Amino acid sequence: MLELILGGARSGKSSFAEQLALESGLEVIYIATATVGDSEMAARIAHHQQSRPKHWQTVETPVDLAKTLQNYAHPQACLLVDCLTLWLNNCLFDQTVCWETQRQLLLEQIGNLPGRQILVSNEVGQGIVPLGAISRQFVDESGHLHQALAKLADRVFLVVAGLPQVLKG
Amino acid sequence: MLELILGGARSGKSSFAEQLALESGLEVIYIATATVGDSEMAARIAHHQQSRPKHWQTVETPVDLAKTLQNYAHPQACLLVDCLTLWLNNCLFDQTVCWETQRQLLLEQIGNLPGRQILVSNEVGQGIVPLGAISRQFVDESGHLHQALAKLADRVFLVVAGLPQVLKG
Amino acid sequence: MLELILGGARSGKSSFAEQLALESGLEVIYIATATVGDSEMAARIAHHQQSRPKHWQTVETPVDLAKTLQNYAHPQACLLVDCLTLWLNNCLFDQTVCWETQRQLLLEQIGNLPGRQILVSNEVGQGIVPLGAISRQFVDESGHLHQALAKLADRVFLVVAGLPQVLKG
Numbered sequence: 227m228l229e230l231i232l233g234g235a236r237s238g239k240s241s242f243a244e245q246l247a248l249e250s251g252l253e254v255i256y257i258a259t260a261t262v263g264d265s266e267m268a269a270r271i272a273h274h275q276q277s278r279p280k281h282w283q284t285v286e287t288p289v290d291l292a293k294t295l296q297n298y299a300h301p302q303a304c305l306l307v308d309c310l311t312l313w314l315n316n317c318l319f320d321q322t323v324c325w326e327t328q329r330q331l332l333l334e335q336i337g338n339l340p341g342r343q344i345l346v347s348n349e350v351g352q353g354i355v356p357l358g359a360i361s362r363q364f365v366d367e368s369g370h371l372h373q374a375l376a377k378l379a380d381r382v383f384l385v386v387a388g389l390p391q392v393l394k395g
Numbered sequence: 396m397l398e399l400i401l402g403g404a405r406s407g408k409s410s411f412a413e414q415l416a417l418e419s420g421l422e423v424i425y426i427a428t429a430t431v432g433d434s435e436m437a438a439r440i441a442h443h444q445q446s447r448p449k450h451w452q453t454v455e456t457p458v459d460l461a462k463t464l465q466n467y468a469h470p471q472a473c474l475l476v477d478c479l480t481l482w483l484n485n486c487l488f489d490q491t492v493c494w495e496t497q498r499q500l501l502l503e504q505i506g507n508l509p510g511r512q513i514l515v516s517n518e519v520g521q522g523i524v525p526l527g528a529i530s531r532q533f534v535d536e537s538g539h540l541h542q543a544l545a546k547l548a549d550r551v552f553l554v555v556a557g558l559p560q561v562l563k564g
Numbered sequence: 565m566l567e568l569i570l571g572g573a574r575s576g577k578s579s580f581a582e583q584l585a586l587e588s589g590l591e592v593i594y595i596a597t598a599t600v601g602d603s604e605m606a607a608r609i610a611h612h613q614q615s616r617p618k619h620w621q622t623v624e625t626p627v628d629l630a631k632t633l634q635n636y637a638h639p640q641a642c643l644l645v646d647c648l649t650l651w652l653n654n655c656l657f658d659q660t661v662c663w664e665t666q667r668q669l670l671l672e673q674i675g676n677l678p679g680r681q682i683l684v685s686n687e688v689g690q691g692i693v694p695l696g697a698i699s700r701q702f703v704d705e706s707g708h709l710h711q712a713l714a715k716l717a718d719r720v721f722l723v724v725a726g727l728p729q730v731l732k733g
Contacts, residue, residue: 230556232555232556233689234521234687234688234689234690234691234707235689235690235693235700235703235704235707236689236703236704236706236707236708236711237689237707237710237711238707238711348693349403349555349690350403350522350690350691350692350693351402351403351404351405351406351690351691352403352404352518352519352520352521352522352572352690352691353519353520353521353522353523353525353688353690353691353692354519354520354522354525354530354533354534354691355404355517355519356691356692361692362404364692365404365405365692366404366405368405369403369404369405369406369407369556370405372406372555372556372557373405373406373407373556373557375556376556376557376558377557382556382558384555386570386687386710386722386731387568387570387707387710387711387713387714387720387731388710388711388714388715389714389720389731389732391731393555393556393558393560394558399725401724401725403690518572518724519572519691520571520572520573520574520575521572521573521687521688521689521690521691522572522688522689522690522691522692522694523688523691523694523699523702523703524573524686524688531573534573534574535573535574537574538572538573538574538575538576538725539574541574541575541724541725541726542574542575542576542725542726544725545725545726545727546726551725551727553724562724562725562727562729563727
């Protein structure tokens with residue numbers, strides 16, 4: 227089963243996703259796309275880590291998401307990816323990575339994996355269209371990705387103020 | 396019948412509006428507010444054009460929206476305006492245009508037209524309030540316009556990740 | 565009873581909150597967090613004032629929100645706070661104020677006040693993550709505050725294009 231959890235910054239989307247993972251009763255494998263690039267991000271990562279059960283396995287995957295999902299998915303596993311926005315960011319801003327390829331690989335695979343997958347991603351498109359072509363590209367790719375995944379997903383939620391709203395399923 | 400389709404950038408709002416127009420069974424007249432100002436915008440316009448049925452008539456209307464609606468509305472026509480955000484942008488940034496007048500003309504007319512009208516617009520107000528008085532004015536006018544149109548509309552949708560949510564109707 | 569009204573810029577959240585206050589039949593005390601800092605803000609405040617009934621008492625509270633709520637709450641009063649976003653802004657950007665303390669005081673109190681409280685706040689987290697650590701902090705604190713208040717609130721609404729959507733209650 228595939229679930230997509232959308233929400234704004236600090237909307238409570240990660241907490242909701244973690245709660246779903248916990249309640250699944252499956253073995254939870256946490257796939258972290260964040261990299262400890264600077265002190266601010268390190269603090270954000272530490273904050274997220276504290277809130278997660280200690281026995282969850284963590285797999286750091288800044289870029290090769292499709293490969294990690296393929297390697298770790300099994301019928302008794304719940305893969306929790308937090309978050310797609312940072313993955314998109316990592317792919318777009320790393321000159322050695324082809325975003326189109328990564329995106330394609332994910333979309334080809336994500337609907338056919340055994341077990342359960344929960345994908346967390348930021349809603350970034352409901353503010354003013356940002357200045358700068360790269361920001362606009364980021365917003366565009368994010369929106370396209372959400373649309374493609376929402377089509378494949380069994381359930382889609384938008385979390386606002388910690389309150390999950392069902393968009394699909 | 397008047398319908399307002401809101402959504403963030405790349406939320407799937409245009410696709411949803413086009414699907415509604417197609418399903419109407421009426422003669423669809425596509426009212427494009429975009430102008431080919433630069434190569435990026437040209438690419439966006441081309442992208443949108445490819446997704447539309449070839450037999451739809453297209454009327455380019457960067458500013459005089461009320462006049463175009465008046466001229467083309469008839470009981471067997473579905474007018475699809477994509478999008479109000481660019482129309483607002485065109486009106487605000489063209490020194491020869493009075494936005495207040497354009498806005499007034501639209502609001503006086505839109506509730507009394509024969510046939511069906513589908514208006515697409517960007518939700519731009521749920522991000523951080525942007526720096527710069529002109530950006531704030533843009534966000535304000537957009538919000539005011541949406542409120543006024545939502546009052547007049549028979550149905551209002553918010554599209555998130557390609558999934559239309561009914562706000563009214 | 566505690567109600568939280570969220571919405572984007574010019575979403576109609578204040579009008580909806582004022583309508584709820586009016587319909588409460590209680591004595592409405594309007595708690596304004598805005599300060600007349602510049603001419604633009606003065607115009608915004610004047611715009612809001614015109615839309616409110618003249619007999620509502622107004623209490624200006626840029627920072628000490630918990631104290632004002634404590635002082636004015638009583639079983640026959642409806643306290644309408646508009647808005648938390650400016651209050652957060654005032655607390656974060658005033659070097660003499662400790663935001664953590666103000667936040668703590670509000671959260672300790674708000675669930676235990678007599679009468680009715682309606683809190684209005686901007687949804688600012690659904691746009692692109694802004695550049696600048698202070699903007700990110702603002703978005704983060706806003707999101708955390710909304711989550712904490714939504715947990716305590718009896719009812720939570722998100723207003724889009726003037727149309728209130730029930731998130732809780």
